[in-house]
């Protein structure tokens with residue numbers, strides 16, 4: 001069933017699953033294990049056509065989900081997803097995979113909650129294990145003003161029927177015994193916003209699941225295909241130029257996150273976006289001890305433990321706008337120091353690796369979605385540090401927008417025109433560190 005409302009219903013495409021999507025059954029796994037046959041390719045190589053009905057630039061979760069819902073929900077299958085590198089090579093394969101919907105504004109809460117609902121059913125929809133673990137999400141308050149914002153968020157969340165409440169230090173300590181909840185720390189923990197449905201997911205699996213499902217519905221995925229220019233005639237988009245040739249298309253969608261302004265510039269569309277690197281790091285694996293996501297805005301740090309036992313650490317974006325995705329010692333030292341302020345018992349843990357990705361930040365920390373002044377040119381960008389969780393709802397809503405020509409209500413507040421009209425959707429209080 002397809003729905004753009006905020007009802008707690010899953011999408012599941014149009015209910016008809018292409019044969020190739022049924023491939024991963026328990027029986028198939030067993031039979032394959034006993035045979036020497038190779039698994040069939042999850043998505044296929046196709047020649048680049050000279051024209052498509054829809055060209056989507058960017059093979060991250062947003063581009064792939066949009067392609068999947070176009071095909072599954074609306075029967076629009078003559079679709080190409082172009083990526084200059086490989087699918088998931090951008091933020092979709094670099095994020096820390098935190099999903100939640102406890103935002104600050106009613107528009108934001110409604111939107112992200114629909115995504116969590118879609119994620120809850122995604123493994124079944126795509127027949128692919130995406131390992132969504134709803135283990136709970138804690139945002140710590142270290143001062144009165146944080147507590148006030150959290151109470152505000154909890155009230156907005158409750159009105160939208162999102163499970164979210166402010167809890168005291170005792171309950172925090174019960175949930176995460178390793179946190180230093182004593183009063184002697186530099187920033188004592190005064191309470192927290194607790195959001196039980198939040199959690200983590202396997203980001204690669206989400207990307208691969210959408211790619212496999214879109215491919216099975218007939219979508220063409222073209223990797224190593226870089227868009228170098230966008231053709232616009234008389235205010236209307238007519239196609240793209242790539243390193244592999246030109247493609248004509250009446251509809252072009254920009255799903256390129258950290259590169260979004262470069263692509264929109266090609267169509268002559270200005271966007272209020274600045275690009276910043278965001279870094280993360282992971283430790284060696286240890287036995288499970290942390291089954292909640294912990295975020296501290298004051299200390300600019302968050303932490304979760306993967307199913308493999310590694311601790312994943314993240315922070316806010318780097319302080320300077322840049323397209324560099326190099327890790328820095330400054331980040332590692334900062335993140336390690338702040339994690340130890342929260343959990344001193346981790347002092348002997350060793351960091352395994354660190355990495356970075358690009359984030360396209362908007363002035364109000366909310367995305368930009370929908371049509372642009374260039375007819376046929378759509379954007380699904382401005383995903384900052386929080387866009388992975390929005391992949392399903394964005395894909396569903398963008399597909400509906402493209403297929404029907406109408407902007408679905410759930411994304412209407414996030415149009416590009418809001419910056420000219422001054423209708424900002426201020427999410428900074430809920431989106432700066434807690435991705």
Ligand SMILES: Cc1cc2nc3c(=O)[nH]c(=O)nc-3n(C[C@H](O)[C@H](O)[C@H](O)COP(=O)(O)OP(=O)(O)OC[C@H]3O[C@@H](n4cnc5c(N)ncnc54)[C@H](O)[C@@H]3O)c2cc1C
Pocket residue numbers: 057058059060061062063082083084085086087088089090091092093094095096097098099225226227228255256257258259263278279280314355356357358359380383384385386387388389390435
């Ligand atoms: C370290 C880190 C941690 C994060 N943690 C979280 C988190 O916990 N939760 C959360 O919700 N979000 C998180 N995010 C943000 C999230 O990763 C992004 O918002 C999201 O992945 C964006 O997805 P996307 O599909 O829009 O873009 P991307 O996944 O970035 O995909 C864009 C694609 O466009 C392609 N591209 C660019 N230019 C061109 C071109 N000219 N031609 C063709 N292709 C092109 C790129 O190769 C890339 O694959 C994090 C980000 C980072 C970097």
